[in-house]
Amino acid sequence: MGSKERILRLKDETRTKILDAALNIVQTEGWQALSMRKIADQIEYTAPIIYEYFSNKDGILLELTRRGYLMLAKDIREARDQHESPEDKMEAMWIAYWNFAFTHKEFYQLMYGVDMVCCTVKNSMAEAENVGSMLGDVIESLFEKKPVSDDDICMKYYTYWSIIHGLISINLVRPNGRTTDELNQQILKDAIKGITLSINS
Amino acid sequence: MGSKERILRLKDETRTKILDAALNIVQTEGWQALSMRKIADQIEYTAPIIYEYFSNKDGILLELTRRGYLMLAKDIREARDQHESPEDKMEAMWIAYWNFAFTHKEFYQLMYGVDMVCCTVKNSMAEAENVGSMLGDVIESLFEKKPVSDDDICMKYYTYWSIIHGLISINLVRPNGRTTDELNQQILKDAIKGITLSINS
DNA sequence: TACATTTGCCTAACGGTGTTAGATTATTTA
DNA sequence: TAAATAATCTAACACCGTTAGGCAAATGTA
Numbered sequence: 222m223g224s225k226e227r228i229l230r231l232k233d234e235t236r237t238k239i240l241d242a243a244l245n246i247v248q249t250e251g252w253q254a255l256s257m258r259k260i261a262d263q264i265e266y267t268a269p270i271i272y273e274y275f276s277n278k279d280g281i282l283l284e285l286t287r288r289g290y291l292m293l294a295k296d297i298r299e300a301r302d303q304h305e306s307p308e309d310k311m312e313a314m315w316i317a318y319w320n321f322a323f324t325h326k327e328f329y330q331l332m333y334g335v336d337m338v339c340c341t342v343k344n345s346m347a348e349a350e351n352v353g354s355m356l357g358d359v360i361e362s363l364f365e366k367k368p369v370s371d372d373d374i375c376m377k378y379y380t381y382w383s384i385i386h387g388l389i390s391i392n393l394v395r396p397n398g399r400t401t402d403e404l405n406q407q408i409l410k411d412a413i414k415g416i417t418l419s420i421n422s
Numbered sequence: 423m424g425s426k427e428r429i430l431r432l433k434d435e436t437r438t439k440i441l442d443a444a445l446n447i448v449q450t451e452g453w454q455a456l457s458m459r460k461i462a463d464q465i466e467y468t469a470p471i472i473y474e475y476f477s478n479k480d481g482i483l484l485e486l487t488r489r490g491y492l493m494l495a496k497d498i499r500e501a502r503d504q505h506e507s508p509e510d511k512m513e514a515m516w517i518a519y520w521n522f523a524f525t526h527k528e529f530y531q532l533m534y535g536v537d538m539v540c541c542t543v544k545n546s547m548a549e550a551e552n553v554g555s556m557l558g559d560v561i562e563s564l565f566e567k568k569p570v571s572d573d574d575i576c577m578k579y580y581t582y583w584s585i586i587h588g589l590i591s592i593n594l595v596r597p598n599g600r601t602t603d604e605l606n607q608q609i610l611k612d613a614i615k616g617i618t619l620s621i622n623s
Numbered sequence: 624t625a626c627a628t629t630t631g632c633c634t635a636a637c638g639g640t641g642t643t644a645g646a647t648t649a650t651t652t653a
Numbered sequence: 654t655a656a657a658t659a660a661t662c663t664a665a666c667a668c669c670g671t672t673a674g675g676c677a678a679a680t681g682t683a
Contacts (some may be wrong), residue, residue: 269632269633269671270633457641478641
């Protein structure tokens with residue numbers, strides 16, 4: 222009875238097709254245009270079929286969020302592993318974060334609620350903790366004094382995160398601002414260096 | 423023919439009632455729950471009536487955005503005028519900005535696209551420029567070297583804005599994070615002081 | 624092979640949304 | 654009082670997320 226597996230594989234394929242279709246619609250028409258019927262059209266089914274693969278629309282968004290965090294974690298991990306000193310790691314990781322936000326704009330919007338409909342319970346997700354712990358680890362290694370308290374790490378983490386998330390949000394929501402890419406990069410790097418320097422001052 | 427004016431006044435009143443109703447719904451049920459029919463219910467009319475006061479739903483959001491910027495500008499102006507030195511002004515203004523975001527959470531969400539449906543063309547609005555120019559002026563006065571280039575101001579402006587907007591966004595989207603108010607304030611003030619110090623370093 | 628059961632997929636519908644057209648009622652003007 | 658204008662409503666359109674029920678094909682069983 223190998224047909225069982227083949228059928229399961231087919232089911233998994235259409236599940237993936239649903240996610241791909243959703244992503245495709247979002248990338249071409251934006252989050253507002255995403256509808257169950259459009260997804261169904263694209264995979265050549267009718268809308269109710271989707272509910273056999275996801276409990277509802279939020280289920281689809283949740284899965285896409287999960288995948289987004291996995292991609293982001295991969296990018297940040299690779300950036301980390303290409304440098305030696307904590308300072309270089311830190312800068313590379315945040316730049317990877319920054320790049321992710323713009324090369325996967327839709328994911329970032331979904332993951333961080335920038336100009337997006339809230340898909341409710343997206344806080345306290347395991348995949349998000351992963352990114353956080355990696356960044357937290359390197360932040361800890363930036364401190365010269367030991368031991369480093371959780372509050373110290375948390376504070377610096379939020380400081381980094383805030384300025385970068387802020388910059389990204391501003392640029393995502395207002396792409397017509399008069400900030401060039403060069404200027405943004407300059408602000409970003411200066412801010413990172415500044416925070417990094419401030420850690421042991 | 424004083425009735426003309428009375429009628430105009432009545433029209434203006436219902437226009438305000440529409441905005442108040444919209445705000446009331448948003449404050450109690452969130453942006454997702456805002457609908458034309460609910461607004462109409464609250465002002466004891468039917469939905470099509472609203473289209474004689476606003477071209478569409480986005481028109482309502484746009485007007486609320488405008489009013490939000492006016493309120494924010496007022497808060498920031500008052501904070502500025504209660505201090506003497508540029509450093510104190512800067513901190514007070516950004517703290518006013520911060521406070522506005524949380525005491526008028528719905529406005530901030532609308533104005534800065536945090537966890538919100540996009541109401542499209544909300545960039546390049548006159549009222550937004552107002553806030554920007556005020557902050558820019560004080561930033562310019564922080565520089566010891568003269569003259570200060572527009573790029574210098576723009577960069578520092580974005581640096582300030584980013585970290586604060588980022589912090590706010592994080593806290594708005596993830597209110598269940600383990601950051602206390604004290605910690606947020608600490609991060610905020612430290613970041614402001616840091617950026618301010620970095621201007622003449 | 625014949626029947627019963629499960630599966631896959633669809634149509635139709637419910638209640639909601641923003642928005643528009645047309646009819647109806649009330650008010651003002653001549 | 655009659656005509657004209659303004660104010661407001663009802664009904665409808667096309668969309669949305671979601672659910673219920675039915676049809677037809679595939680599968681399991683005798």
